[in-house]
Amino acid sequence: MRDKLEKLIAAYAELEKKLSDPSVVADQKEYMRLAKEHAHQAELIAKAREYIGALDDIEVAKEMLAEESDADAKAMLQEDIAANEAKLPGLEDEIKIMLIPGDPNDEKNTIVEIRAGVGGDEAAIFAGDLYKMYQRFCDSRKWKVEVLDASPGEQGGFKTVEFKVTGDKVYSIMKYESGVHRVQRVPKTESQGRIQTSTATVAVLPEADEIDIQIDPGDLRIDTYCASGPGGQCVNTTYSAVRITHLPTNTVVQSQEQRSQIQNREVCMQMLRARLYEMELEKQQAEMGAERQSQIGHGARSEKIRTYNQPQDRVTDHRIGFNSTYNGVLLGDGLEHVIEALAAADRAEKLAQTV
DSSP states (O other): OHHHHHHHHHHHHHHHHHHTOHHHHHOHHHHHHHHHHHHHHHHHHHHHHHHHHHHHHHHHHHHHHHHOOOHHHHHHHHHHHHHHHHHHHHHHHHHHHHTSOOOTTTTSOEEEEEEEOTTTHHHHHHHHHHHHHHHHHHHHTTOEEEEEEEEEOTTSSEEEEEEEEESTTHHHHHGGGOEEEEEEEOOTTOSSOOOEEEEEEEEEEEOOOTTTOOOOGGGEEEEEEOOOSSSOTTTTTSOOEEEEEETTTTEEEEEOSSSSHHHHHHHHHHHHHHHHHHHHHHHHHHHTOSOOOOTTOOOOTTSEEEEEETTTTEEEETTTTEEEOHHHHHSSSTHHHHHHHHHHHHHHHHHHHHO
16 A cells, blocks of 8 residues: 555645646646645545554664663553554555545536426425425535526425535535435325325536536527516516527526526526536446446436435435434435435445455
8 A cells, every 4th residue: 555655645746846837827727627636635645644654653663673672662662663553554444435536526516406206286395395405405514505497386396496506525415316306295285184295306417617518609599588587677578588409419408597698698508518518427327338336326317216204204215225304304404414324335335346
């Protein structure tokens, strides 16, 4: 392991040199990319240096021990050797976890789409409850939530809602939420007190920038129309809402939540880049063939990942069999614990494959 860690430390030193290179500083995109990589590796490098330092201390102490004749001095050297040797297994475990290849999208912000599924009005209400759950979760992490497009349900909630989440390593955490969410409860719209099962799909897309996805303007059809719903005096009087169709893939995005056509167009382009980036990732994964199926599943929109059962006050994540409470997760702050369990299962599986 020492050789590998020394190579990592040397590469980190080269990275630091690049960050002080005037030509790199002048290129802001390249500088930001390298700065992120530098920050991302800082903890690993600190542990690597600590590990190598402990090995060096052991080696020096053993050399001194071989030459020492004083009993007290020998005892002190033996204590130092034992203390450093005791540190090594823990450091090795930490370093192994840090060396697990990360998802290149983990640092990205996300665009989240919640879409009501089976269940009519109750499915839309459930989609609204999921949105509120994520909003509370994001607020607790000081992440910014910005609604990009929304279609309200007739009895409340949303038929669809898309929102952008901006913050530190958002995708690395939110990616576990992609899939079908199922709720079992007595709907507000049910007068007979019968339990109904409804669903909503959640898609978590890593935000893609122009470097990730190049879009030919000639491939776009851009339509404008009058916005509807809240928004001020201009609603229904100006063509501020925007719909963009990517002709090669027939991908359609739209936005009417912003005040101006220019703002809505930019939001549409953000959503379009994320959708096209997701398609490219799915294509790459398909080309890899039948590789391992993660404990946390594929995150596909068709995959049922979690059930929220109100009568039993239980939430079950089917990917790892993790149970929590309905009120704690959907109405409180318990989502944190579910995601932590999913992330731990994912790390454990990846670690088992690298050992």
